[in-house]
Amino acid sequence: MADVERHDYDVVVIGAGGAGLRAAIEADARGAKTAIVCKSLLGKAHTVMAEGGIAAALGNVWPEDNWKVHFRDTMRGGKLLNNWRMAQLHAQEAPDRVLELEEWGALFDRTKDGLILQRDFGGHRYARLAHVGDRTGLEMIRTLQDAAVAKGIDVFMECTLRHLLTDGERVTGAMGYWRQSGKLIAFGAKAVVLATGGVGKAWRVTSNSWEYTGDGIAMALEAGADLIDMEMTQFHPTGMVWPPSVRGLLVTEGVRGDGGTLRNKSGDRFMFKYIPAFFRAETADTEKEADAWYEDKKNNRRTPDLLPRDEVARAINSEVKAGRGTEHGGVFLDIATRRSADYIKRRLPSMYHQFKELADVDITKQQMEIGPTLHYIMGGIRVDPDTEAATVPGLYAAGEVAAGMHGANRLGGNSLSDLLVFGRRAGEAAAEYSKRARAPTVDDAQVSAYAQRMEAPFEKGGDENPYKIHSELQDTMQELVGIIRRRDELEEALARLERFRARAARASVTGSRVYNPGWHLALDLENLIGVSEAVTRSALIREESRGGHTRDDFPKTDPEWGTKNVVTRKRDGRLNITTEPIPKVPAELSALLGEDKPTGDAATGARTPVAAGDD
Amino acid sequence: MPDTQVWVWRGDASGGDFMPYRVEADEGMVVLDVVHRIQAEKAPDLAVRWNCKAGKCGSCSAEVNGHPKLMCMTRMNEFAPDEHITISPVKTFPVIKDLVTDVSFNYEKAKTIPPFKPKPRDPDGKRRMYQEDVERVQEFHKCIECFLCQDVCHVIRDHEENKESFSGPRFFVRLAALEMHPLDANERIDLIRAKHGLGFCNITKCCTEVCPEDIHITDNAIIPLKERVVSAHYDPIAWALRRMRGKKDEFAPPEPKPPSA
Numbered sequence A: 001m002a003d004v005e006r007h008d009y010d011v012v013v014i015g016a017g018g019a020g021l022r023a024a025i026e027a028d029a030r031g032a033k034t035a036i037v038c039k040s041l042l043g044k045a046h047t048v049m050a051e052g053g054i055a056a057a058l059g060n061v062w063p064e065d066n067w068k069v070h071f072r073d074t075m076r077g078g079k080l081l082n083n084w085r086m087a088q089l090h091a092q093e094a095p096d097r098v099l100e101l102e103e104w105g106a107l108f109d110r111t112k113d114g115l116i117l118q119r120d121f122g123g124h125r126y127a128r129l130a131h132v133g134d135r136t137g138l139e140m141i142r143t144l145q146d147a148a149v150a151k152g153i154d155v156f157m158e159c160t161l162r163h164l165l166t167d168g169e170r171v172t173g174a175m176g177y178w179r180q181s182g183k184l185i186a187f188g189a190k191a192v193v194l195a196t197g198g199v200g201k202a203w204r205v206t207s208n209s210w211e212y213t214g215d216g217i218a219m220a221l222e223a224g225a226d227l228i229d230m231e232m233t234q235f236h237p238t239g240m241v242w243p244p245s246v247r248g249l250l251v252t253e254g255v256r257g258d259g260g261t262l263r264n265k266s267g268d269r270f271m272f273k274y275i276p277a278f279f280r281a282e283t284a285d286t287e288k289e290a291d292a293w294y295e296d297k298k299n300n301r302r303t304p305d306l307l308p309r310d311e312v313a314r315a316i317n318s319e320v321k322a323g324r325g326t327e328h329g330g331v332f333l334d335i336a337t338r339r340s341a342d343y344i345k346r347r348l349p350s351m352y353h354q355f356k357e358l359a360d361v362d363i364t365k366q367q368m369e370i371g372p373t374l375h376y377i378m379g380g381i382r383v384d385p386d387t388e389a390a391t392v393p394g395l396y397a398a399g400e401v402a403a404g405m406h407g408a409n410r411l412g413g414n415s416l417s418d419l420l421v422f423g424r425r426a427g428e429a430a431a432e433y434s435k436r437a438r439a440p441t442v443d444d445a446q447v448s449a450y451a452q453r454m455e456a457p458f459e460k461g462g463d464e465n466p467y468k469i470h471s472e473l474q475d476t477m478q479e480l481v482g483i484i485r486r487r488d489e490l491e492e493a494l495a496r497l498e499r500f501r502a503r504a505a506r507a508s509v510t511g512s513r514v515y516n517p518g519w520h521l522a523l524d525l526e527n528l529i530g531v532s533e534a535v536t537r538s539a540l541i542r543e544e545s546r547g548g549h550t551r552d553d554f555p556k557t558d559p560e561w562g563t564k565n566v567v568t569r570k571r572d573g574r575l576n577i578t579t580e581p582i583p584k585v586p587a588e589l590s591a592l593l594g595e596d597k598p599t600g601d602a603a604t605g606a607r608t609p610v611a612a613g614d615d
Numbered sequence B: 001m002p003d004t005q006v007w008v009w010r011g012d013a014s015g016g017d018f019m020p021y022r023v024e025a026d027e028g029m030v031v032l033d034v035v036h037r038i039q040a041e042k043a044p045d046l047a048v049r050w051n052c053k054a055g056k057c058g059s060c061s062a063e064v065n066g067h068p069k070l071m072c073m074t075r076m077n078e079f080a081p082d083e084h085i086t087i088s089p090v091k092t093f094p095v096i097k098d099l100v101t102d103v104s105f106n107y108e109k110a111k112t113i114p115p116f117k118p119k120p121r122d123p124d125g126k127r128r129m130y131q132e133d134v135e136r137v138q139e140f141h142k143c144i145e146c147f148l149c150q151d152v153c154h155v156i157r158d159h160e161e162n163k164e165s166f167s168g169p170r171f172f173v174r175l176a177a178l179e180m181h182p183l184d185a186n187e188r189i190d191l192i193r194a195k196h197g198l199g200f201c202n203i204t205k206c207c208t209e210v211c212p213e214d215i216h217i218t219d220n221a222i223i224p225l226k227e228r229v230v231s232a233h234y235d236p237i238a239w240a241l242r243r244m245r246g247k248k249d250e251f252a253p254p255e256p257k258p259p260s261a
């Protein structure tokens, strides 16, 4: 039997971002012996990078705001594909979760009355995002990290888990390796919570870090769990485009929330041309009204600069395709002419710093050049809305790795709140389950087989550079499974993915087991390719355009498709893609949403943008 | 684009040396991009930490030409075209491999800090704090835990033996954040002196100079903390005043004796 370090816990939480930390704190509080495992050092997860804020209907700035409005915004922003129950729980519980952070020491920016200040963001009817300048995620992760450390929860840092252990019926633990030493490690666990985040590193232009290789999604799939909505990927409209070294880095939506506007190369505020019918009633159609809305929300409608992200990203894509983009293939984001330098530096300090240091642009004087960047995946592991239980017993998922909450498109600020609401619920349910569950029996044969798989790259002496395969994969997903999709391109992507898989099996690894990123990447490739395949196959099946999924060959939003989830399962080593009806919204909640459904054509950039805007 | 050459320290706990690497340069490149390109093209096992690539996570700390820096925020065009550029791991912490060091010291110290403990709420159940009151502490909360201040602090940089009794500037920032938090009611003053070694700091300000978040570590965190320790221990008048102002009465340390009666 291979040399494998062993540990046993009631609950193992994989991931130390907002979702994982919140889950672990809850599981620990409920008496479960809990471990947190993460790939990076503690405090470095994606959550630390979140900028703009956390959405919660606290009603501190607009007393008119409440969970029902938040629920409505979330569902409509998600093009009604959301799991209604998750959207409801999220809207109802987010305020308590934010206040709880304050209880643990977080310091949000304040209103004049000393309460938590809230800012405007895309798709939110009222200023709703609690924030700390533009470094909200840092405040959140540090608060949770300190709380977890104070409780003495065991943390395994720089430890990558690669496989879930199962006994044919349920999850019995997880297994992987220490990045620092390269030694293997296995956990026996009554319950496992996946909080590993997304898969952005499959694309070339992304705001995501090396960690986002889809590990949790791949592990769950392998263990037999269902995925849903994998075609729903979010391209954030504003990533940096120049210089090449920073391409994809996020520019927070807070820039537009705080008054910034999008312009094409002629200086036109083009978003007014792209207001879809579904949002027309609530969106300003003149510049005057849009600008007045920041101050007076009662008598004016929201600026189209703050339409949901999918709409804005498609609009930018269309402008660029029509030749109205900037020199480097983006559009302009201007706050310099609209707000004072002092205001910009106070509200958006890290954006100011980021552009100044990395692009030699002073955003208090110059326009920013921006374009869409792959940011988030709405799809992921299918969970029970109340307990976050996956479809395999003993397995739970929360945060970006889970699906349902955001439907076809996530609103800005709704992720951080999602992490807290569902992280807590997952931790609670996992702890309760672990009290009922019998002790797991870890199958030594399974451990040995996985050990062999992880060690294989050292033994095989392959001839393929893993970095090169990864880079080509990123180009493929960017070009063929990008913001606008088409049958023939998706099919081509599948063919290429097969070739990448064959090459990844021959990845060469040099050097020792100690902190060897080449080896780590060689192992990550399997996840990246597997999850990319799930995205591509799901995208092929959904023959319509909705939210984060736009088909050039099916530009219409089809009400029929609006009732279906695309479900991915792995059976006998192959992906099996089907559709299933989404749970029906109960009448009392349905009344909050309005009668209309998203219909019409999405702007794919193929037609003239003005007509294409008629969604 | 022309090529660029850098010398990267390669090795592990048993030793190592600078190795030259030449890669293609791109416009706007930062040091971390160069390291990544070396990884992808020449040295796939080259160990380096990073996450955000935007100065937000504090993972990519290293010494560039001997200066503590975030590699992702250090532009290649800061260097003259023919400059000899070296990239090495931070010196204060033991090397694991190449640019990666064992920073567990910091995570162990973090465990010894008494956590935040909130005062009771306002009568209506809300918590009120005003922007001007939180701003001072928000400065400390900007810390991204890059540990560059720890790297540069002479008390531990060349003195392994001091690590036991000195937590370093990062944790003075953390302690200051807790102590000055408008809602905090926990007590740490005794501990700051006894356990975290504030007295070792002789205010050289080196930590402040390298902080990528521009936190005024010495002026705003360390000096006020030193004042609090002094007033709590040697100055009965300041002590009494503090009690009257009412910040943390219940949890105060035992009444100190005046230095000489």
Ligand SMILES: Cc1cc2nc3c(=O)[nH]c(=O)nc-3n(C[C@H](O)[C@H](O)[C@H](O)COP(=O)(O)OP(=O)(O)OC[C@H]3O[C@@H](n4cnc5c(N)ncnc54)[C@H](O)[C@@H]3O)c2cc1C
Binding pocket: A014, A015, A016, A017, A018, A019, A020, A037, A038, A039, A040, A045, A046, A047, A048, A049, A050, A051, A052, A053, A054, A055, A136, A137, A159, A160, A161, A162, A176, A195, A196, A197, A198, A207, A208, A211, A215, A216, A250, A375, A376, A398, A399, A400, A401, A412, A413, A414, A415, A416, A417, A419
């Ligand atoms: C630049 C940026 C800005 C953003 N701004 C906002 C915002 O303003 N508001 C908002 O609501 N959302 C924002 N988001 C989105 C939001 O930050 C993320 O969706 C969210 O933080 C994800 O949290 P998580 O807990 O699910 O995962 P993460 O915080 O990414 O944590 C994942 C954890 O899983 C661990 N992990 C992954 N794989 C493994 C493995 N195989 N083994 C062990 N551990 C593993 C990682 O080490 C990490 O600890 C932003 C995202 C980015 C990238």
Ligand code: SF4
Binding pocket: B152, B153, B154, B155, B168, B169, B200, B201, B202, B203, B204, B205, B206, B207, B208, B217, B218, B222
């Ligand atoms: S000021 Fe104090 S803590 Fe900072 S580097 Fe100097 S001795 Fe160290």
Ligand code: SF4
Binding pocket: B058, B142, B143, B144, B145, B146, B147, B148, B149, B150, B169, B170, B173, B207, B210, B211, B212, B213, B214, B215, B217
């Ligand atoms: S105080 Fe500054 S230098 Fe020190 S760890 Fe924090 S951010 Fe880094």
Ligand code: FES
Binding pocket: B049, B050, B051, B052, B053, B054, B055, B056, B057, B058, B059, B060, B061, B070, B071, B072, B073
């Ligand atoms: S990679 Fe995050 S600070 Fe450099």
